[in-house]
Amino acid sequence: MDAFLHQIFSGLANGCIYGSVALALVMIYQATHHINFAQGEMATFSTFIAWALINSGWPYWAAFFATVAISFLAGVLVQRIILRPVEKAPVLTNVIVFIGLLVIFNSLAGWIFEHTIKSFPSPFAQKGMLATSIFSAHELGSALVMLCVLAALYAFFKFTPVGLAMRAAAQNPESARLVGIRVSWMLAMGWGLAAAIGSVAGMMVAPVVYLDPNMMGGILLYGFAAALLGGIDNPGGAVLGGFIVGVLENLLGAYVIGTELKLSVALVMIVGILTLKPNGLFGKHVVTRV
């Protein structure tokens, strides 16, 4: 029974991470109707920055917050410098740019920090008060961190003027301009936030999967599955989708298909959702009148 509960809890802990990655994807999708394929590599690169800071003697949490801030700025810059020129370009152009970004961030990480697998510290003590037989201290700790991030984001979008402006800009860019919102900067903010969320997810997952330039490859796939399951235009759904994917992946891996085939769960889910229920569980069903 303990083993079963443990699978569920560690699934929920993973789910937090998948949900966050999904949320980062949804945030950019809502504003631009594009999927940022480079989301995972950007998060990996952020994690390398944190690793470098920690290795040069920074305390963990200082490095953590510095990395989040740097990632936010980097996200804004990527949008301003690389994506703005192709804002009005066709979908395929954007897809190519995203793939380009993926390769660039991946290679940069390998070039600067080398391809060797590195261990990344967890801020949560192994034998601390958080640990029980059902979940480890890091699982509970990282879940709490991710939930804090989600709560902060919710509050930001719900209660601040800039959050409201970002929602308005995503929904109806033309009207947003007409009330004086600088829509293009709102997009950049969205990129910054997505990059910041990604960096937190990266730092939380790195102690478990170890840090190397391809660290987020598999996790991005789970993130995709989570976003699709929740409905690609629904932030709450994306998070819930993350939990479902996390638990399902763990249970299937432990009891049905074995750990080697775990990643194919994500792929099967993606294909399954797209064919059977393209709007996901909580997505809007958009009907267009012709």
Place this chain on the structure above:
Amino acid sequence: MSKLLEARKLCAYYGATQVLFDVDFSLEPGQITAILGANGAGKTTTLRAICQMVRTSGSLEFNGQQITGKSTEGVVRLGVAHVPDGRGTFTALSVEDNLRLGAYVRGDKHQVAEDMEKAYKRFPRLAERRHQQAGTLSGGEQQMLAISRALMLRPKLLLLDEPSFGLAPLIVAEIFRIMRRINEEDGVSMLVVEQNASLALDLAHHAYLLETGVVALSGPAEDIKRDESVRRAYLGY
């Protein structure tokens, strides 16, 4: 008296297609000006040109400041509020959030709250629905919301694109009555584009008649109303 807005040789283009040809017009502060014309005459485009939502050439001076080449947001920040065709409400947001967004560029929080109460007093139906999603409002209520949202900017100039479009005559009468009151009591200048010529001429002080992107006629609304050709072509008697 200096002009609020002055357009000289204003041209507007959608891609390679030119829609406005050397249009000249000017707006007096505190007045309501109407733009009349048939479908495709360039009425909506004139409003979109003022807000720099289409490519323009020529000169557009607002309060003595050149606004051609500015961004739409930049023009809005100078005090130009635009109620676009289709109303442009944020349908997934609440009525209150829509109004709050209207005051997005203003810093005076206290007066924003006051203006919001004023809007609710002006349109009590919006007060009843303040927490409702804007998309669930009726057409008339959405138009009221669109006008209220534009007024939240405390604009120097209010652009209105077909405020009567798709609404029942009773609602139209109410909206036009309130527009007149906003102009008289708060001194907001307006530029109104309207298909319903008699309605617009009753409201406006001054009017321009556009025909395929060219100003065909202009003058005080009273004179335009009496003009033989206008009467036959646009007023239908």
